[in-house]
Amino acid sequence: MIREQIRQIIKSAVSKTKMLEKVKKFEFSIERPRHKKYGDWSTNAALIAAPLIKKNPMDIAQAIEKNIDDTKGFLDKVQIAPPGFINMFFKKDWYYQVIERIEDLDEKFGELDIGKGQKVLLEYVSANPVGPLHLGHGRWAAVGDTLANVLRKASYDLKTEFYVNNYGLQIEIFTASVKAAAMEKLGRKVQWPENAYRGKYIHSIAGSLLYHYGPEIIEQEDELRNKAYMTELEEIKATLKKAKVSFDNYFEESTLHENKNIEDIISSLLKKKEAYKKDEALLLNTSKHGDEKDRVLVRSNNESTYFAADIAYHQNKLERGFDKLINIWGADHHGYVARVRAAIIALGEDPKKLEIILGQLVNLKKGSKPVKMSKRTGELITLDDLIDEVGVDALRYTFLTKSTDTTLDFDIDLVKEQSDKNPVYYVQYAHARICSILKFAKEKRLKYKGVKDVNLKLLKEEGEIDLIKVLEEFEEIVEKIALNLTPHLLTTYANKLATSFHYFYSKIRVISEDNNLSQARLALLNTAHITLRNVLSLLGVSAPEKM
């Protein structure tokens, strides 16, 4: 990328000054200045150097500037600005090159090789299959899916996974609830379990099971349990599909029990002397590895804990050869992070392989009133309903405008009400406008010849050059997201790109009497089209041809 090329140029200029020969570590930044008057790129090298060699930063800057060797010839001018910035201005020719490159790369524009050779497993959503997905799940679905798209674009060998919690107390209560609902349907006397799930969906699952398997299913305990949660899991998958989210793998917790993975992990931890007996229970020595206290693996009634299963699960992931495990967890699980990390250390694995994105929660609101989200009250707004109400595009985009670090107030009324003015439409509208111009060109029987046969030098308006500059940033955005796991930067960029395009659109007419100029502008339009399409595709948001 261009940033590294500039870094090399500055580096060699610095070494030619011979000022920093005695300095061992010299790190400076290459950045895009906020204001145009400071050029296209800028470096603080002189400011960093000043205290190291006790010289005036302006003098150092001047010395560096004199030694800049622009072999590729894309620098128009270099300026020194107080207190010691070196600002570089690029020739327009350099930006014309960007157009050629984008057109050439097309849908590959934005691809990077930074992740090459790294196997990554991204686990997210992982909702218990005992009820429909709700708003909070939707946030992680959108964030996780887009993050996955970006990581793949950055050449990571990525797999996505949904951990299905189909074992344990929750499932038993859920099964008992479905059973009670089924019996009620058959007119039998029912004792609803304590803490029963009471939602409408419980009754519809019961109805569906009775319809497909007859009343006998009620008495077949294992069958009932499996069919019940699998029915719900299918619902979850359908909702995910609606949200345009798909997983490479659904990993069922029960397999860890069936394959004795949990037993194995426990005996191996005992052997390593990481686990110990206390009273009748078995504990893992997590406090030795940074957790605040030791945690129970097996209770005194001889049942293994959820934690034990989770250790086995993570071990399983590592055994599958992943170099990095990324988990997206809701912030309410944050107390869990330390103990899972500790467990990984106890297993003798590298805890750095585990990266956990703790996503803050979503508060659902209707107007100014908070809406309680509980699976058991039965009164809950499902993700499915929500997609119907606001649309996938608006939903995904909205979720991706916020950093995972912020608690999100999601006001249904507001999102519905303002849907016309939602930022997603602003971005999509830019795409529709591009298509509209292309359509108009077609009507005029004006055929774009391809960048090789176009005189790009005709592009010299401010609105044109500025647009190219924004297009060029796309790769940096992909890089930043992949390295920092911050997919929300994509909407910030999408918005910037749309703004730049809308400005271009309002100032510059693409199709005109001047044929050569029209061709040049069609080249630019084409690259804007490619970039916007690629951005929207990473976001999982549709790119409409008209609106």
Added chain:
RNA sequence: GGGGCUGUAGCUCAGCUGGAUAGAGCAGCUGCCUCCUAAGCAGCAGGCCGCGCGUUCGAAUCGCGCCAGUCCCA
């Protein structure tokens, strides 16, 4: 009591691996459609970047302390 996250414009939020005049959307006000879609553009107004101290040539950004909100654990 301990911990995670947050505190930036009236509202919802970007920016936070330190940079030169702090941004967007919504809400408000003023202009702009005989011309590729006005779901747009241009402009106005709106900010002790929670508070204090520190580090630095330079702090919304880093460190420490405090205050507030939220969630988790006790």
